[in-house]
Amino acid sequence: MEKQEKIIEELESDVSELIEKELDSAPAILGINVGTAEGTKIASKFKKEEIKMTTGEITAANSSLVFLSSKMLRDSLNQDVSYNLIFSKEKIVLSILTENITMITYLNRELAELEGLDSFINRLQKLSLQITAIAETSDILKEEIFKGLKRAIPNTLVLAIITKDGLPIKIQSTMPEPILSAMVAALYNLSGVLLESHMEYCIIGGENGSVIIHDLDENRVLALAVPESDERKLGSYIAKIKAIIQ
Numbered sequence: 001m002e003k004q005e006k007i008i009e010e011l012e013s014d015v016s017e018l019i020e021k022e023l024d025s026a027p028a029i030l031g032i033n034v035g036t037a038e039g040t041k042i043a044s045k046f047k048k049e050e051i052k053m054t055t056g057e058i059t060a061a062n063s064s065l066v067f068l069s070s071k072m073l074r075d076s077l078n079q080d081v082s083y084n085l086i087f088s089k090e091k092i093v094l095s096i097l098t099e100n101i102t103m104i105t106y107l108n109r110e111l112a113e114l115e116g117l118d119s120f121i122n123r124l125q126k127l128s129l130q131i132t133a134i135a136e137t138s139d140i141l142k143e144e145i146f147k148g149l150k151r152a153i154p155n156t157l158v159l160a161i162i163t164k165d166g167l168p169i170k171i172q173s174t175m176p177e178p179i180l181s182a183m184v185a186a187l188y189n190l191s192g193v194l195l196e197s198h199m200e201y202c203i204i205g206g207e208n209g210s211v212i213i214h215d216l217d218e219n220r221v222l223a224l225a226v227p228e229s230d231e232r233k234l235g236s237y238i239a240k241i242k243a244i245i246q
Helices: 002-025 055-077 109-115 117-137 145-152 177-195 231-245
Strands: 029-036 041-046 083-087 091-097 101-108 158-163 168-172 201-205 210-215 220-226
Touching (some): 002 117, 029 117, 041 055, 055 083, 055 101, 055 158, 055 168, 055 177, 101 117, 109 117, 145 158, 177 201, 201 231, 220 231
Antiparallel strands (some): 029 041, 029 101, 083 091, 158 168, 158 220, 210 220
C-alpha cells in the first residue's frame, strides 16, 4: 500500500496541474475529481467547499455510477458508455469513464447551459484522455487491487469491490451485481454491529468453499469466493489480501 501511495502522490501532482488549468479556464466548472475504475482517488480540486462528501467518497460513488451506467447501456443497447449527466436545479454532474480512469465534474447549471453542454462534454472527454495517458505511463494501474488479487489467488471464483453503502464498483461474478453488492454490504455492516467495533474481515465457510469479506478502506469493501475450506489455506489467502491492500 505504501508503494501505491507513493505512485499516487507522484501522479497526483501531474493530474492536479491539468485539473487546475481546466478550473481556471471555465467559470462553470465547480470541481473535478479523478480516480481509477476501482475507486482509488488520484486527484481532486474544487473551487469552493460546497461538496459535503469526502473526495474518497466521491471517487467510490462515481466509480460505482459509471460501472452501473456502463452495464445498463451495454445490456440494453449493446453500446459502451461515453458519459453520464445528472441534473439538479443548480448543478450538473458529468461523469466520464475511460478504459482506466473515472472522472466526475461538478458544473454550475446556469453557466454550463449558457455556454452549451456539448462543449463541456467534449473538452472534459479530452481532459480525461489526457489524464488516462498520464496514468498509463505510471505504475498505478499495475498496483490495482483487482489485478493483484487475481494474480495472487488465481482460483478466485467471485471477486468484488463495493462501496460500504452497497454499491458495486468492480465485480467478477455470475450473480447480479446489485444483489451481490447489497448482500456483502449487509454482512459487513451486521458484522460491525455484532462486534460493536470496526470489522477487519470475516469468513463464511462452506463444505467445499468459502467467502472472505475484508475491509478495504474508509469507503470500500472487498469480497471474494474461493473453492477452499481448509483453515490453513484460507489463512494464507487472508495474508495475501493484506499484503496487497495494506
